[in-house]
Amino acid sequence: MDTSISRSLAPREHVVTLLERHGVTATQQRVEVGQVLFACPQHLSADQILERVMAIGARVSKATIYNTLNLFSERGLVRTLTIDGDRQFYDPTTTPHHHFYNVDTGELTDIPADAVALSALPTPPAGTAHERVDVIIRVRST
Numbered sequence: 039m040d041t042s043i044s045r046s047l048a049p050r051e052h053v054v055t056l057l058e059r060h061g062v063t064a065t066q067q068r069v070e071v072g073q074v075l076f077a078c079p080q081h082l083s084a085d086q087i088l089e090r091v092m093a094i095g096a097r098v099s100k101a102t103i104y105n106t107l108n109l110f111s112e113r114g115l116v117r118t119l120t121i122d123g124d125r126q127f128y129d130p131t132t133t134p135h136h137h138f139y140n141v142d143t144g145e146l147t148d149i150p151a152d153a154v155a156l157s158a159l160p161t162p163p164a165g166t167a168h169e170r171v172d173v174i175i176r177v178r179s180t
């Protein structure tokens with residue numbers, strides 16, 4: 039096991055508690071994905087998560103990673119961010135916040151919810167109500 043990676047994992051007991059609190063059975067593979075995902079506030083693609091899970095010596099398939107991430111998303115453990123229709127990132131910070139997206143590096147950075155002021159929201163279509171507003175501010179490297 040790569041020690042620099044094992045140091046940056048979320049503690050196993052913390053992940054087990056988190057999964058159980060959201061009604062997710064804490065299988066070995068789900069806990070390993072959780073240890074990578076919940077290590078710190080970050081935005082990772084499924085490929086990056088797979089890479090890191092394999093680096094801790096776990097044996098998981100890409101399909102397992104996707105199934106686990108979909109389950110985590112359904113249960114509110116992670117937010118899925120879709121950029122430009124095809125790039126997906128998984129965000130363990132599920133409280134309201136916005137993002138900077140660097141179009142050169144593909145990197146997402148959190149923006150606190152209260153740092154964005156929306157002075158007026160359009161009236162939603164009949165029979166609907168605002169659920170949430172996600173702002174993605176695209177930036178480029180200078």
Ligand SMILES: [Zn+2]
Binds near residue numbers: 081131137147
């Ligand atoms: Zn975020």
